[in-house]
Amino acid sequence: MKRKLSLGFIALCLAASSAAAQTIAITGGKVFPVSGAPIENGTVLISGGKIVAVGANVTIPAGAQRVDATGKWVTPGLVNGNTQLGLREVGAVQGTNDASPRGRDEIAAAFRVWEGLNTTSALFAPARREGVTSVLVVPQGGLIWGQAGVIKLVPGMLSDMLIKGPVAMAAQIGSANRGGAGARGELIMRLRELFEDTRAFQRNRAAYERAETRDFAASRKDLEAMIPVINGDLQLVIATDKSSDIDAALMLAREYGIKIIIGGGAEAWMVADKLAAARVPVMTGAMNNIPGDFASLGTRQDNLALLRRAGVPVIIIGNSGNGDEETFNVRNIRQEAGNAVAYGMSWDDALRAITLAPAEIFGVAGRIGSLAPGRDADVVVWSGDPFEFSTRAEHVYVSGREYLEPNRQEQLTERYKTLPPRGRR
Secondary structure, eight states: OHHHHHHHHHHHHHHHHHHHTSEEEEEEEEEOOSSSOOEEEEEEEEETTEEEEEESSOOOOTTOEEEEOTTOEEEEOEEEEEEOTTTBSOTTOGGGBOSOOOOBTTBOTTOBGGGGOOTTOTTHHHHHHTTEEEEEEOOOSSSEEEEEEEEEOOSSOHHHHEEEEEEEEEEEOSOGGGTTOSSHHHHHHHHHHHHHHHHHHHHTHHHHHTTOSOOOSSOHHHHHHHHHHHTTSSEEEEEEOOHHHHHHHHHHHHHHTOOEEEEEOTTGGGGHHHHHHHTOOEEEOSSOOSOSSGGGTTOOTTHHHHHHHTTOOEEEOOOOSSSTTSGGGGGGHHHHHHHHHHTTOOHHHHHHHTTHHHHHHTTOTTTSSSOOTTSBOOEEEESSOTTSTTOOEEEEEETTEEOOOOOHHHHHHHHTSSOOOTTOO
């Protein structure tokens, strides 16, 4: 049985390699490069797993496989900027959770979440089938959660899937219960202590190795991992909802000269002017207008629209509070974007917020997030507006290969499409 599975996996990888070498021309569709204006009756030319040309008058080589996209919409593959995909299989079963480190005193800065990735997760296929081709995998738990990375939904091992890691350090100041403190203000204090200890460690590493320094708030590996954050080379995603906490995070960033991103940000609209002035991105959603706790009393569904109106860079993530953030619902990111549009965000901004914006903010825009020559051939052909509920992804290409294999949901649908007569089992 194991041998059959191994041979099947190898065959899938070889097929992916062969397919990526093809030259494919997607023609006649309305093309949304994101990095430029939409192109009516456009062509996207793919070769060797890369996009080689995009435009209205592209010369198609002889022998290229043509895909007629007349009447269809063509976009880059979607990028979900906040997932535990491949790290959490069943939310209620702790044994399937590889996204939550224990850390020392709630600090796990050295933890690289992608190193525990389940590369054969059954949840990759349904996300990919709905147009999601890359995701940010983010750890969760404690004060400093660990390092986040960007992966591509292709078959293979971690070395085949990892686009870049780390792209950010993750932390939180929104819940004292999850940060090992008694109050949210204490979380700010502990972050300040960690930042100062990291600087002291960086200046006195030789003395530390000789055991001639005071005790620090974190282990050696965690302090080493925090150095790029303190130096401004690695962004710190701070998960928090309350407007006063967001303001405190902005003050902390100014004090220590670090680059931050706000994650969650239910009340970010209240401090949109401050976020815009500091050019701090916000990762939030548009599916929820009901506060989940006292830290999110100001929740509103036009949060994204108000942030963009103020000039704040945004990434759309799930925030329904009803399971949209679960790994099996990673594909729902386009519904989040559609809801954002319904509540005042421009359509172009919404598409950018689930494609090029996360790619730019996390430093991988040279490979994903747009349809441009030289980028990875992550392309989706939609039956219509991708933000409409009834629209289907008719073709999904990841690095030039089209994925058509049935996923688990489709297999279950097919299995139970014809039910046995009542009374029979």
